[in-house]
Amino acid sequence: MKLVVTGLLCLTLSTLTVADTMSNGIFELINQRLTYMQDVALFKARNHSAVEDLIREQQVLEKALVDAQQAGLQPDSIADFFQAQMDAAKAIQYRYMAEWLSASPENKKYRDLASEVRPKLLELGDQIVIQISEYLKDGGTFDNKMQKDFVRTVNTTHLSENDKKKMFESLQMIRLIKN
Numbered sequence: 001m002k003l004v005v006t007g008l009l010c011l012t013l014s015t016l017t018v019a020d021t022m023s024n025g026i027f028e029l030i031n032q033r034l035t036y037m038q039d040v041a042l043f044k045a046r047n048h049s050a051v052e053d054l055i056r057e058q059q060v061l062e063k064a065l066v067d068a069q070q071a072g073l074q075p076d077s078i079a080d081f082f083q084a085q086m087d088a089a090k091a092i093q094y095r096y097m098a099e100w101l102s103a104s105p106e107n108k109k110y111r112d113l114a115s116e117v118r119p120k121l122l123e124l125g126d127q128i129v130i131q132i133s134e135y136l137k138d139g140g141t142f143d144n145k146m147q148k149d150f151v152r153t154v155n156t157t158h159l160s161e162n163d164k165k166k167m168f169e170s171l172q173m174i175r176l177i178k179n
Contacts (some may be wrong), residue, residue, distance in 0.1 A: 033124040036121055037158075057077070061083065061103050136176050
């Protein structure tokens with residue numbers, strides 16, 4: 001009996017470890033995507049472009065919804081998550097620009113928006129969708145206990161606690177398509 005209990009405990013712990021690893025991988029991808037916002041802000045500042053580009057946001061959201069459905073996720077359940085990421089991204093850009101009002105970013109180099117940053121953002125967005133889908137299909141959930149890990153992992157400069165909270169809460173709402 002003791003051997004069976006020990007085996008079940010080990011199986012449970014290994015499952016938790018796999019789930020923790022998968023969720024942390026998702027959190028790391030989200031953070032990595034947001035780290036590109038300094039480059040985006042620099043590009044926009046140097047080119048006198050507005051932070052908010054509603055047409056581009058709509059294109060990103062539409063692509064994310066198509067990708068989500070193809071990955072087996074309910075598109076309407078992931079829309080708020082992608083909107084929360086875009087809102088956080090804009091907030092980060094605004095905060096960088098506010099910081100640069102007193103210390104010009106003239107000496108900072110940035111990656112090209114069209115040829116480097118946007119393709120990478122799209123790639124990371126695709127990876128996030130796929131990993132969320134795989135995680136949920138494997139029975140994973142984004143429960144409240146994971147919020148500390150999310151907050152610790154998603155720690156990009158100029159990302160507020162409210163931004164993190166909104167993203168995590170919207171992540172919790174993502175659902176698989178019911179068969």
